[in-house]
Amino acid sequence: MQNLKLNREIAHxxxxxxxxxxxxxxxxxRKLLGRYFFTNILSKYFINPVQIxxxxxxxxxxxxxxxxxxxxxxxxxxxxxxxxxxxxxxxxQKFNNHISFIEKNYISKKIKYGWDxxxxxxxxxxxxxxxxxxxNGVKKEKFExxxxxxxxxxxxxxxxxxxxxxxxxxxxxxxYRDYLTKVMKPESVLIFDTIRPDYFSQVFKTVKVLKKDxxxxxxxxxxxxxxx
Ligand SMILES: C[S@@+](CC[C@H](N)C(=O)[O-])C[C@H]1O[C@@H](n2cnc3c(N)ncnc32)[C@H](O)[C@@H]1O
Numbered sequence: 561m562q563n564l565k566l567n568r569e570i571a572h573x574x575x576x577x578x579x580x581x582x583x584x585x586x587x588x589x590r591k592l593l594g595r596y597f598f599t600n601i602l603s604k605y606f607i608n609p610v611q612i613x614x615x616x617x618x619x620x621x622x623x624x625x626x627x628x629x630x631x632x633x634x635x636x637x638x639x640x641x642x643x644x645x646x647x648x649x650x651x652x653q654k655f656n657n658h659i660s661f662i663e664k665n666y667i668s669k670k671i672k673y674g675w676d677x678x679x680x681x682x683x684x685x686x687x688x689x690x691x692x693x694x695x696n697g698v699k700k701e702k703f704e705x706x707x708x709x710x711x712x713x714x715x716x717x718x719x720x721x722x723x724x725x726x727x728x729x730x731x732x733x734x735x736y737r738d739y740l741t742k743v744m745k746p747e748s749v750l751i752f753d754t755i756r757p758d759y760f761s762q763v764f765k766t767v768k769v770l771k772k773d774x775x776x777x778x779x780x781x782x783x784x785x786x787x788x
Contacts, residue, residue, distance in 0.1 A: 564613060574616050575603045575612065576667065630749050636657070637651065637659045642661050643663075660703070664682030717745050720750075747787075749784060751784045770784055
């Protein structure tokens with residue numbers, strides 16, 4: 561298995577999607593110069609793509625270890641808000657399953673985290689996502705990418721749905737509530753990060769906490785939900 565290699569354009573997206581990939585200096589400059597300057601200048605031109613590739617590969621490998629036992633025998637996977645898709649590449653390399661992606665196709669000028677501003681914030685480029693998947697050996701027939709804003713979301717049922725630091729972290733669960741009801745079977749597994757795991761005990765029959773993040777702004781928990 562080859563390490564994930566991010567060119568400057570993809571590394572730029574990765575930094576916006578995963579702030580922990582920033583060097584301490586870049587984080588300081590972000591505080592000093594503001595989010596607009598960070599999003600449009602610093603995170604594009606003041607980064608080291610080789611170092612970011614290493615760190616990103618490591619981070620995604622750790623994410624895979626956390627959710628791995630829920631992926632076996634799941635042929636149809638949906639990823640909501642995958643970012644550049646490194647985790648999904650590792651999943652496909654290991655399990656050779658089919659992965660559908662729902663993402664947004666623009667980069668907000670000034671990234672804000674959280675549920676405010678009507679859930680409009682996004683930081684992805686779907687052409688770059690496709691290129692990154694193909695470059696890392698995911699076969700064309702093994703994935704499909706859907707632009708959230710084009711209103712043609714996939715209608716088939718999925719065995720596994722993952723949404724790391726996106727659904728109910730970056731925007732409210734309600735945005736996908738009805739859609740998820742349609743594409744989940746009772747035994748489908750949904751994994752995502754949320755600040756309100758207790759609330760989901762009322763939505764799903766089984767909810768288990770996989771991971772707790774206490775050092776982040778949102779202090780979220782990663783939960784795995786099913787209806788069996
Ligand atoms: C914090 S990043 C997480 C990326 C990736 N899951 C990871 O763990 O590295 C959140 C992602 O959600 C995407 N996003 C924002 N709104 C979305 C929506 N309504 N549907 C799908 N993705 C969305 C953003 O473009 C961004 O790539």
